Amino acid sequence: MKLSQIPVDVLSGVGEQRKQDLAELGIHTIADLLAHYPYRYEDYRLSDLAQAGHDEKVTVRGRVYGQPSVRWFNKKKSRMTAKLDVDGVTVHAIWFNQAYLKNKIQAGQTLMVSGKWDRHRLQITVDRTFVSPAEQEKHMGRLEPVYSVTSSIKMHWLRKLIYEAFLQYGREIEEVLPQELCERYKLIPRAKAMYYLHFPKGKEEGLQARRRMVYEELLLYELKIMWLRKINRTEVAGIVHSFPDDQVEAFVQQLAFPLTGAQRRVVREILTDMRSPYQMNRLLQGDVGSGKTVVAAIALYANFLSGHQGALMVPTEILADQHAISITKLLSPCGVNVVSLTGSMTARERREALGQIQMGLADVVVGTHALIQDAVVYRNLGLVIMDEQHRFGVKQRATLREKGEVPDVLHMTATPIPRTLAITVFGEMDVSTIDEMPAGRQPIDTYWVKKELWPRIVNFIAKECGSGRQAYVICPLIEESEKLDLENAQEVFEQLATTLAPIRVGLLHGRMTPAEKEEVMRCFADNEVQVLVSTTVVEVGVNVPNATVMVIYDADRFGLAQLHQLRGRVGRGGGASTCVLVADPKSEMGVERMRIMTETTDGFEISRRDLELRGPGDFLGVKQSGLPEFKLADLTEDVRVLEVARSDAAQLVNQPDFATRPEWRPLYEYLQEENLETLSFD
Ligand code: ADP
Ligand code: MG
Numbered sequence: 193m194k195l196s197q198i199p200v201d202v203l204s205g206v207g208e209q210r211k212q213d214l215a216e217l218g219i220h221t222i223a224d225l226l227a228h229y230p231y232r233y234e235d236y237r238l239s240d241l242a243q244a245g246h247d248e249k250v251t252v253r254g255r256v257y258g259q260p261s262v263r264w265f266n267k268k269k270s271r272m273t274a275k276l277d278v279d280g281v282t283v284h285a286i287w288f289n290q291a292y293l294k295n296k297i298q299a300g301q302t303l304m305v306s307g308k309w310d311r312h313r314l315q316i317t318v319d320r321t322f323v324s325p326a327e328q329e330k331h332m333g334r335l336e337p338v339y340s341v342t343s344s345i346k347m348h349w350l351r352k353l354i355y356e357a358f359l360q361y362g363r364e365i366e367e368v369l370p371q372e373l374c375e376r377y378k379l380i381p382r383a384k385a386m387y388y389l390h391f392p393k394g395k396e397e398g399l400q401a402r403r404r405m406v407y408e409e410l411l412l413y414e415l416k417i418m419w420l421r422k423i424n425r426t427e428v429a430g431i432v433h434s435f436p437d438d439q440v441e442a443f444v445q446q447l448a449f450p451l452t453g454a455q456r457r458v459v460r461e462i463l464t465d466m467r468s469p470y471q472m473n474r475l476l477q478g479d480v481g482s483g484k485t486v487v488a489a490i491a492l493y494a495n496f497l498s499g500h501q502g503a504l505m506v507p508t509e510i511l512a513d514q515h516a517i518s519i520t521k522l523l524s525p526c527g528v529n530v531v532s533l534t535g536s537m538t539a540r541e542r543r544e545a546l547g548q549i550q551m552g553l554a555d556v557v558v559g560t561h562a563l564i565q566d567a568v569v570y571r572n573l574g575l576v577i578m579d580e581q582h583r584f585g586v587k588q589r590a591t592l593r594e595k596g597e598v599p600d601v602l603h604m605t606a607t608p609i610p611r612t613l614a615i616t617v618f619g620e621m622d623v624s625t626i627d628e629m630p631a632g633r634q635p636i637d638t639y640w641v642k643k644e645l646w647p648r649i650v651n652f653i654a655k656e657c658g659s660g661r662q663a664y665v666i667c668p669l670i671e672e673s674e675k676l677d678l679e680n681a682q683e684v685f686e687q688l689a690t691t692l693a694p695i696r697v698g699l700l701h702g703r704m705t706p707a708e709k710e711e712v713m714r715c716f717a718d719n720e721v722q723v724l725v726s727t728t729v730v731e732v733g734v735n736v737p738n739a740t741v742m743v744i745y746d747a748d749r750f751g752l753a754q755l756h757q758l759r760g761r762v763g764r765g766g767g768a769s770t771c772v773l774v775a776d777p778k779s780e781m782g783v784e785r786m787r788i789m790t791e792t793t794d795g796f797e798i799s800r801r802d803l804e805l806r807g808p809g810d811f812l813g814v815k816q817s818g819l820p821e822f823k824l825a826d827l828t829e830d831v832r833v834l835e836v837a838r839s840d841a842a843q844l845v846n847q848p849d850f851a852t853r854p855e856w857r858p859l860y861e862y863l864q865e866e867n868l869e870t871l872s873f874d
Contacts (some may be wrong), residue, residue, distance in 0.1 A: 195364055196223035203356055205349075213344045225357050226365065228350075229389050229405075229823060230337030233398070234320075236306060237333050241278060244309050250316065251306035253328065254278035259299055262291045276303060284315040296323050304328040335392050358387055368858040369408060373840065379404040389824075403833075406825045410834050412862060413822070414841035419863050422845055430471030430598045431574050435497035443493050443526060447486065454628035455483055461624045462491050462602060466498075466575070472600035478626030479795035480760030481633070484604050485515070487626070488577050489522040491602060496528050496555050500574025503599075504558045507580050509534045513706055515579065516558040523556060533559035533568070577602045606757060634740075636763040636793055638771040640747070640786040649743060649772055650691055656741050656770075657695045657722040663741035665725045666758055668749040684745060685725040692723060700726040728754070737765035747773035747789075748782040752802040755789055763793075781805060804828055 198221055201211045219225050239250035254276035262272045270291040276283045285305055287293060297303060302325070307318040322328045339350055365383035373379070380388075380400050388401035440463070444451060451459070458476060465472035478484050492502040504519060506512050516532040523530055531554035533545045542562075548554040552571035557563060576599045603621065641649065653663045665688065667681040685699040698721035700712045715721040717736050724739075742762045747755060755773070762769040773790075777783050788801050827834070844850055844859065851860050 194223070195226065195361055196221050198222040198361070200225055203353060203360070205353065205356075213342060216342050217340070217345070222357055222361050225354060226361070226386055227823065228339060228354065230339050232338045233335035233392070234306075234338055235335055236331045237335070237394075239309075241281060241283070241309070244311070246309065246311040248309050249306065250309040251304065251332075252276070252278045252283065252316065253302060253304040253332070254283060256297055256299055256301055256303050260287075260294050260297050262294055264291075274303075276305070282314065284313065285318050286315060287318050287321070290318075290321070293321055293323070302328075304332060335394070335398065337390050354390055358390070362387060366858065368862065369411070370855040370859070372855070373411075377407060377836075379407060382408070402824060406822075406830050407833055407837060409822050409825050410830065410837035411841055412859075414834075414838045415844060415859060415863060416866055418838075418841045418845045429469055430600060431466075431498075431500065432469050433466040433495060433498040433500070433574065433600070435494045439497055440490065440494050444490065447522075449630065451486070452483065452626075452628045452630055454478070454626045455487055458624040458626055459487055459490050461622070462487070463494055465622070466491070466494060466600050471598045472602065472622075474602050474622045474624060476602055476604045476624045476626070478606070479629070480606050480757050481629065481764065482626040483630055484579075484606065484626065485518055486522065488579075488602070488604060489519055491575060491577065492519070492556050493523060493526065493528065495575040495600075496523075498574060500572050500599075501549070501552065501554065501570055502556045502575040502577070503563055503570070503573060504556065504577045504579065505563050506558070506560060506578075509536055509560055509702075511579065512558055512560050513709070517710070519556060519558055528555045529553060530556045530558060533557055533562045535560055535562050537562075573599045575600050575602070577604060579604045580606060606753075632765045634763045634765065634768050636742075636759060636769045636771050638759065638773065638790045638793070640773040640775065640790050643774055643776050646774060649774060650688065652770075652772070653688075653723060653741060653743065654692055654695065657692070660738075661722075661741060661767075662716065662719060662736060662739040663723045663743060664739055664758075664761060665723060665743045665745065667725065667727055668746045680745070681725055681727050688723060688725060695723060696721045697723040697725060700724060702727060728758070735764060736761075739764075740767055740769040742769070742771040743774060744772070745774050747786065748775040748777035752785050752788060752798055752805075755785070756793075756795055756798050759789070759793070 199211075200206055200214055200219055200221060201208075202222070206214070214220070214225070217228065219228055235249065236251050239248075239252060241250065241252065244250045257275050257277060260272050260274035262270055264270045268289065270289055272287040272291055272294060274285050274297065276285050285303075285307075304322040304327075305316060305318045306320045307316045309316055322331055337351060337354075339347065339354075341347055341350055362383055365386060367374075367382045369379065369382070374381070379385075382404070385401040385404040388397045389405060392398035392401065444459075458478075462472070462474060462476070465474055476484060476487065488504065492504070495502045504515055506515055512532060512534045516530065520530040529548075531545050531548050533542070533549070537545065545554070545557075546567060546569075549557055550569045550571060562568070578601070653665070656663060665684060667684055681699060681701055685697060689697040698712045698716055700709060700716075704712070712721070712724070716724045716739075719738060739762055742759055744750065744755065744758055750758070759771045762771065771789075773786055775782070775786060777786060784805060788798060788805075792798060792801075825833070844856065847853070847856075850856055
């Protein structure tokens with residue numbers, strides 16, 4: 193029988209209660225138990241105190257001299273001290289609230305203790321004491337596994353149980369990797385690796401074991417993705433779009449600017465997908481300002497020429513408004529009817545929009561989640577574009593796709609995702625990258641200043657505006673809501689309007705009507721207003737080349753991606769630009785974020801460091817992104833292994849005899865056992 197079919201209660205000591213306790217940890221079978229890896233180890237190898245750093249954890253053995261002495265602070269709290277001779281050095285050992293040890297410790301005996309080392313006082317604050325020689329013998333030199341446990345499960349019980357499971361079933365652990373791969377990467381056998389992960393004799397064994405299991409974990413994961421891709425490729429038929437190339441080219445020609453080489457390339461990739469008989473599932477990534485909107489417009493236009501409806505879905509109402517404006521500007525001259533659909537519309541506006549969509553009068557629909565509500569019925573949805581797609585839940589994507597038959601899907605992200613992460617998270621997608629900025633972008637110097645320097649920033653704004661430039665001043669939302677917190681922006685606006693006069697200051701916030709917003713933006717664009725105080729409305733889509741100053745107030749309230757987005761509003765042709773982050777960050781992470789912003793303007797670099805700072809789960813929002821949670825692999829560290837595993841997996845699934853070769857059998861069976869449905873991200 194397979195270990196994954198043997199329930200954990202075959203082990204002695206596991207009754208009904210224990211079985212339930214283990215289930216809480218996700219352990220049901222022997223296989224689960226063996227794969228419940230420790231998340232760290234207690235190191236009981238003897239330390240060399242001369243080398244040990246301050247506050248480091250150390251383990252030492254030494255002779256006790258004198259009796260331990262105890263001082264009581266109250267009935268419960270005590271402090272016990274003793275002197276140990278460790279290799280000729282006198283070390284003070286301190287125990288808090290463990291006075292019961294006093295009678296066990298005799299002068300002259302050898303004691304082993306581990307705890308925190310105070311280098312200056314030659315003192316150890318002990319957290320574990322090994323009194324008897326037998327106990328010392330058992331633990332000394334060991335790396336003891338530390339597992340995640342629940343309150344009902346004791347660590348040492350679990351340790352023993354896992355040890356017991358290895359004794360009884362260790363030999364039945366089957367290899368899954370083909371010999372050839374094990375040899376190529378010098379990987380130790382699976383059974384050995386699993387055992388070493390729990391009970392390594394030393395660091396080297398632990399590392400070998402981890403290397404082997406991480407590769408396996410990533411290979412199996414990539415294998416699933418590749419397999420899914422293969423199945424999708426051959427089975428999911430999509431719409432075959434048909435549109436005349438010269439008409440698309442004519443549209444491109446009448447744009448206000450020539451496309452960059454990168455834009456041309458990604459447009460070609462997208463149009464090829466749209467014409468193909470398979471459903472497009474493509475990720476378009478590019479830095480802020482790299483010009484994704486126009487690429488989306490071209491795809492929507494081709495889709496329109498092919499006689500289909502298109503939908504552009506964005507995460508917030510403000511973005512929906514802005515995209516509706518820019519897409520309308522681009523497409524309506526070509527006879528495309530663009531309709532918005534957002535949650536803030538009146539019932540009547542909404543009814544009207546829904547009617548147009550259903551009748552097929554709306555060629556392109558731009559909106560928020562409202563786009564995927566049940567009431568929305570499309571006539572013939574052919575293309576769905578999602579901006580900032582990782583902010584959408586997996587379910588929402590699925591729902592929208594179900595609206596049409598099998599619309600082509602293009603995901604756009606302005607948060608450049610490090611390539612390796614992209615291929616993992618979006619592994620089943622094709623990825624197009626705009627890696628070139630439109631010509632004429634100017635360098636942006638970024639400074640971080642404390643709030644006390646605010647008056648000097650105001651002077652700086654005055655000076656720049658005095659020489660004909662324009663400035664943004666961005667204030668954060670205090671609550672995480674779409675409705676903007678006005679107070680902050682209002683206050684800053686009033687203050688600046690007074691101090692900067694006669695320089696004219698405008699205010700933009702989310703509670704204004706679209707017409708009001710447009711009016712303020714027009715004034716700013718026409719330089720009738722020189723300083724625009726705004727909440728994050730301007731994050732995307734705003735383009736005023738003469739603006740060269742971006743001041744972000746309380747910048748530590750923004751995430752790195754958003755700061756980068758905001759900064760991208762300047763440096764658009766009007767000459768060298770400046771970004772000032774005004775913040776008194778309260779956390780280390782906040783400080784680090786400010787530092788990163790001042791060090792680089794490269795969106796990919798920023799997202800790489802953001803990822804490092806936050807870890808992949810937090811970076812993308814684990815739940816939403818469908819980012820897999822690995823037992824051992826760490827996407828920030830095991831990037832190289834991931835790439836290797838990916839290419840190995842691709843080679844494997846494409847072998848004609850993949851399903852039949854005996855040495856690949858375990859891998860193939862594994863794929864059959866996996867419920868691949870759960871892997872399709874939408
Ligand atoms: P993002 O990729 O951040 O969505 P946008 O699509 O908003 O970027 O484009 C940023 C600005 O660059 C817009 O004002 C757009 O009109 C302009 N733009 C896009 N492509 C080009 C190009 N090839 N040449 C010059 N300007 C361009
Ligand atoms: Mg955009």
